[in-house]
Structures are given as structure tokens and as C-alpha cells.
Amino acid sequence: MSLDELLPSRHLKSHIYPIMIRTLLVMSTLLVGLSVPFFGLVLSLIGSLLAMLVTLILPPACYLSILRGKVGRFQAAICIIIIAVGVVSSSFGTYSALTKIIENLRNG
Template identity: 70%
Template sequence: MSLEELIPSNQAKSFLYCFFIRTGLVLSTLVIGLSVPFFGLVMSLIGSLFTMLVSLILPCVCFLKILRGKVTRLQAALCVTIIMVGVVCSSFGTYSALSEIIKSLRG
């Protein structure tokens, strides 16, 4: 979308540019996916690390940091619990992805 916003707003040319940009992005993703041997496993590793970080851990940490003195004990306990669940889930996902990558490298 950010590449498409750089295109001038002429209707006919804009459609063609958008078509070529999207096609180029899909083809480049296809080439990378086919050329990297363990692309799915690497994406699984990255996903397990960053999904939990962005969706569970960072929002709670930011909430606690922003409202440092105004957080009730219940809110703090819930945030700490959510952070711990996120860390545990991320650890299991990372371990699973790393073990699959190692298993694929060995065999």
C-alpha cells in the first residue's frame, strides 16, 4: 500500500502501476519462498517470537509503564499474568520451531 501511494492519481495509469506492483511483490515472495530451504519453519520461528510479543506482552508492559502509579493491584496482577502466559507460549512456540529446524537440518 505504501508503494501504491507514491503513484500519481491518474486513473488509467494508476491501475496498471498497482497491478504491476502487486504482481511483483507476489512473485518476489514466491521466489524467496522457493529458494530458502526452510522458509516455513523460519516463518514459524519468527511468528512464535513476535506474535506473542506484539499481541500479549508489549501491550501489558506499556499499560503498566504509562499508568505506573495509577494501576490497581488487580490490574497489575492481570497484566503480570498475561505477560507470563505470553512468555510461556512464546517459549513453547520458539522451542517447537527450533526443534523442527534442527530436525530438518539433521535429516
Template identity: 70%
Template sequence: MSLEELIPPNHSKSYLYSIFIRTGLVLSTLVIGLSVPFFGLVMSLIGSLLTMLVTLILPCVCFLKILRTKVTRVQAALCITIITVGIVCSAFGTYSALSEIVKSLRG
């Protein structure tokens, strides 16, 4: 979308340029996926780290920081529980991805 925003809106072939940009991005992803031997494992490592961080941990931390004095005990306990679950799931996912990468490198 960022690349498509660089195209002037009054350009008559902006739809055609959008198709070329998206096709180029898909093809470059395909080339990288085929050329990097552990691309799927690296993506699972990144996903296990960043997905839990962005979806579970950071929203609760921001909520607790922004509403520091207005948070009830129940809300704080729920946020701490969600943060703990996110950290545990992230640790297990990261360990699993790293162990698969090491196993692939050895064998």
C-alpha cells in the same frame, strides 16, 4: 501500501501500478518461498517470537508503564498474568520451531 503511496495520486494509471506492485510482491514471495528450503520453519520461528511480543507482551508492558500510578492491583495482576502467558507461549513456540529446523538440517 508503502510502495503504492509513492505513486502520485493524480496519475491516471495508479490503479494499474498498484496491481503491478502487488503482483510483483506476491511473485517475489513465491520465489523466496520456493528457493529457501526452510522458509516455513523460519516463518514459524519469527511468528512465535514476534506475534506473542506484539500482541500480548508489549501492550501490557506499555499499559503498566504509561499508567504506572493509576493501575489497580487487579489490572496489574491481570497484565502480569498475560505477560507470563505470552512469554511461556513464545518460549514453547520458539523451542518447537528451532527443534524442527535442527531436525530438518540433520535429516
């Protein structure tokens, strides 16, 4: 949709341009997926790093940072537990993805 918004307004009435843009995006994603040997493993590595960071680590860390002196002990403890769970989950996911990537590199 961001690429559709870059088109001049006179082209918006035509549906061919958005269809062409979306088709090219899907084709380029397909080409990248076919050219990278173990694309799924690379995505799982990125997902285990970034998904846990964005969903479990950064929100409570930002909350603690923004409300530095106003957070009670119970809230701070809950935030720290959530951050710890995120770090442990991210570590296990990253370790698992890296071992599978290394295993595939050695075998193939």
C-alpha cells in the same frame, strides 16, 4: 498500497501500475518462499517470537509502564499473568520451531 502511493499522481489514473507492483510483490514472495529450504518453519519461528510479543507481552507491559502509580493490585496482577502466559507461550513456540529447524538441518 504504500508503493502505490509513491507513484506520481498522473500515473494513478492508470490501473496498470498497481497491477504490476502487486504482481512483482507476489512473484518476489514466491521466489523467497521457494529459495529458503524450510520457509514455513522460519515463519513459525518469527511468528512465535513476534506475535506473542506484540499481542500478549507488550500491551500489558506498556499499560503498566504508562500508568505506573495509578494501577491497582488486581489490574497489575492480571497484567503480570498475561505477560507470563505470553512469555511461556512464546518460549514453547520458539523451542518447537527451533527443534524442527535443527531436525531438518540434520536430515537434509
